[in-house]
Amino acid sequence: MEKAFCSFLLIVLLFLHYVMTSSAMTKTNITTDQLALLSLKSQIISDSSHFLDESWSPAISVCHWVGVTCDSRHQRVKSLNLSNMSLSIKIPHEFGNLSFLVSLDLGSNNFHGNLPQEMAHLCRLKFLDLSVNNFRGEIPSWFGFLHQLQVLNLRNNSFTGSIPSSFSNISTLDTLNLNFNSIEGQIPKVIGNLRELKLRGNNLIGSIPPSLSNASKLETLDISYNSLQRNIPEGIGNLHNMNWLAIQHNQLTGSIPFTIFNISRIEFISFTGNNLSGSLPNGLCNDLPILKGLYLSKNNLHGHMPTTMPNCSQLQLLGLTRNEFDGPIHSEIGRLSNLQLLHLGDNHFTGKFLSSELLQNFILLDSNSRDNFSY
Structure with missing residues (x-):
């Protein structure tokens, strides 16, 4: 009996020790998160909305602060959303202590400066949106340590340097948006198996890497407004x-x-504003049942307009201006009921132009004196 009582007492003591230790750890960890966020608050230069001034107080549980979401099990900060708050601020080094952070959205503010190295410690991060701010400096290679990252949005900042090859280490990365920065160099030969890759409006040079054709999940590719040269890789198709x-x-x-x-x-297909040559396949629209936009203007393309154009039944926008196309415009194109914008000017089209009753759905029609039409 005495032995059984001693065993029971030991179990009770161990349980109490576990509860007290867990409570102390939770309190310590909550304090760590609170200090990290208060450090962020201390960097504020401007907070015109006063959201953080009124809400982020040590007297209130960090889990009840504006923009903060905690996980139910550990009561640690798992999500921070400060987007569109008109904040002018720098990210402090202590920010890397938010070790349970899964989602971080600081988009559309005036965050500035470099990203601190300590952010590499945010190893649980899956979603990171720093878009439309004034971050500068090179894109850090430590992004490659964020092995659970799925979405990275850095668009509309002032990042410089090249695209880090370490992005290829993030096997989970699904979306990479670096639009409208000042990034230089070439597109990496290996950049991961992405679903979306957006590099528009940078200073990229070189060619489109043929290895990009191996990104079998790719749904969106936007590398417009750069200085890319040479051919479009055959494998893109x-x-x-x-x-x-x-x-x-x-x-x-x-x-x-x-x-x-x-x-x-x-x-949507757009190759406008390059030096592409050659003709279009006559069967262009045989396998494009949902094509809505085709922009091929400002190139050196030649030949006739494909006779299968009417098969692109969902087409809304067609731009062929400033090329060397010739021959007739098939009247059937006017029966594309969804077509709203038709740009054909500055070519060598001949013959009779589309009748007015076929153009009743059009918002904008463009032709000019290089085209020899009769009406």
Whole structure:
């Protein structure tokens, strides 16, 4: 009996020790998160909305602060959303102590300065949006240590340098948006198996890496407004999940791979403002059932307009201006009931133009004196 009582007493003592230790650890960890966020608050230069002034107080549990969400088990900060709060602020080094953080959204503020190295400790991070701020400096290579990261949005900042090759270490990365920065260098040969890759409006040079054709999950590719040269890789046409392909305003040469017009899921294609040559396949619209936008203006394309254009029944926008196209415009194109914008000017089209009753759905029609139409 005495032995059984001693065993019971030991179990009770061990349980009490566990509860007290867990409570102390939880309190310590909550304090760690609180100090990290108070350190962020102390960096504020401007908070015109006064959200943080009124809410972020040591007298209130950090889990009840504006923009903060805690996980139910550990009561640690798992999500921080300060987007669109008109904050002018720098990220402090202590920010890396938010070790349970899964989602961080600081978009559309005036955050500035470099990203602190300590953010590499946010190893649970899956979603990171720092878009539309004034961050500067090179894109840190330590992003490659965030092995659970799925979405990284750095668009509309002042990042410089090249795209870190360490992005290829993030096997979970699904979306990478670096639009409108000052990034230089070339597109890495290996950048991960992404679903969305957006590099628009930077200073990228070199060619489109053929290895990009191996990104089988890719649905959106936007590398417009850079200084990319050479040909469009033939393998781009093998990306069967692609629905948005934008490579306009670069310095690409050669012809458009016909395989691109076999991607049945594609909705938008734009190669405007390059030096592309060659003709379009006559069967261009045979395998594009949901194509809505086709922009090929400002190139050196020639030949006739494909007779299959009417098969692109969902087409809303067609831009072919400033090329060397010739021959007739098929009257059937006017029966595309969804077509709203038609840009054909500055070519060598001939013959009779579309009758007015076929153009009743159009918002904008463009032609000019290089086209020899009769009406």
